[in-house]
Amino acid sequence: MSENLEQSFVQQLRTNQNIIHKICRLYTNDADAHKDLFQEITIQLWKAFPKFRGDSKFSTWSYRVALNTAITLYRKSTRTVKTVDYESQQYFISQDDYNYEEEERLKLMYQAVHQLNDIEKALVFMYLEDKDYTEIAETLGISEVNARVKMNRIKGKLRKILNP
Numbered sequence: 516m517s518e519n520l521e522q523s524f525v526q527q528l529r530t531n532q533n534i535i536h537k538i539c540r541l542y543t544n545d546a547d548a549h550k551d552l553f554q555e556i557t558i559q560l561w562k563a564f565p566k567f568r569g570d571s572k573f574s575t576w577s578y579r580v581a582l583n584t585a586i587t588l589y590r591k592s593t594r595t596v597k598t599v600d601y602e603s604q605q606y607f608i609s610q611d612d613y614n615y616e617e618e619e620r621l622k623l624m625y626q627a628v629h630q631l632n633d634i635e636k637a638l639v640f641m642y643l644e645d646k647d648y649t650e651i652a653e654t655l656g657i658s659e660v661n662a663r664v665k666m667n668r669i670k671g672k673l674r675k676i677l678n679p
Contacts, residue, residue, distance in 0.1 A: 524564045527573045528557065534574060535581050537644070541628065541636050542585040555588060556581045571653060578641065578654045586633040627676040635669050642666055 535556050539549045560580050567576055628639055634655065641651045648666075652659040 531574050538581045556584045559584045582637045
């Protein structure tokens with residue numbers, strides 16, 4: 516591979532790494548699994564990068580690769596891995612800047628989202644990232660109308676989970 520291609524990939528990965536971290540958080544429950552999934556997604560992105568034609572934004576393409584990798588990896592996974600809840604993880608934010616109410620709301624939201632199926636998780640993630648339905652549909656390989664319908668159904672599901 517040329518050095519130029521490698522530099523371009525590294526730059527794009529740096530710019531879009533938060534996308535990958537958020538997907539990892541959706542599909543894992545502990546730091547080790549998060550790191551493993553991040554590494555696997557990075558490897559898959561690197562393998563596929565020479566074929567990236569630029570027809571869509573790099574972020575859209577990386578969403579697709581990352582989500583497909585996460586979904587495929589965790590569907591194939593048959594081993595049970597002991598996980599640690601995020602609640603037990605130590606946060607390194609000063610107390611003055613820390614919003615406990617927001618953290619609790621986020622925990623509840625992640626718990627609810629973890630109850631959804633893989634495609635629903637992906638759709639919610641992209642919706643919360645303020646992606647428009649055109650980009651969501653393109654990334655997930657479904658029609659825009661289907662993305663809207665699914666999102667409305669998911670909102671109803673999440674309401675029932677969060678407000679039993």
